[in-house]
Amino acid sequence: MRRIDLLAVDEVPVGTMKMAWVDGTDMVLVVNTDAGFRATQGICSHEYFELDKGFLTGGTLTCALHLSRFDLDDGEPLDPPAELPLAIYPTVVENGRVLIEVPNGPLEVNE
Ligand code: FES
Secondary structure, rough: EEEEEEEEHHOOOOOOEEEEEEOOOOOEEEEEEOOEEEEEOOEEOOOEEEEHHHHEOOOEEEEEOOOOEEOOOOOOOOOOOOOOOOOOOOEEEOOOEEEEEEEEOOOOOOO
16 A cells, blocks of 8 residues: 655645645545545546536535536546546545555556
């Protein structure tokens, strides 16, 4: 396993989201929901589109390009046209930082 430091807790107030970079290549979206931090792949599973341009409603994230909604607990798409879930990465908060814990190797991304 590896732990990856994404950003500071202060950078993502409740109800907001912010993109972070991993390994200089992968985008990971950090979302501060009412139920805590969630981290998901930063690019939509439907087509190449940055999810930080979308919008949050409760525990769901809506992609701004074709308006599929995704559940932020399990990444599942709730509306078409997206069919693949978003990869969700387990988060840890430590010393004021948001980290993810993921298997060694490339970050899992569904596309
Ligand atoms: S690119 Fe996100 S729903 Fe199509």
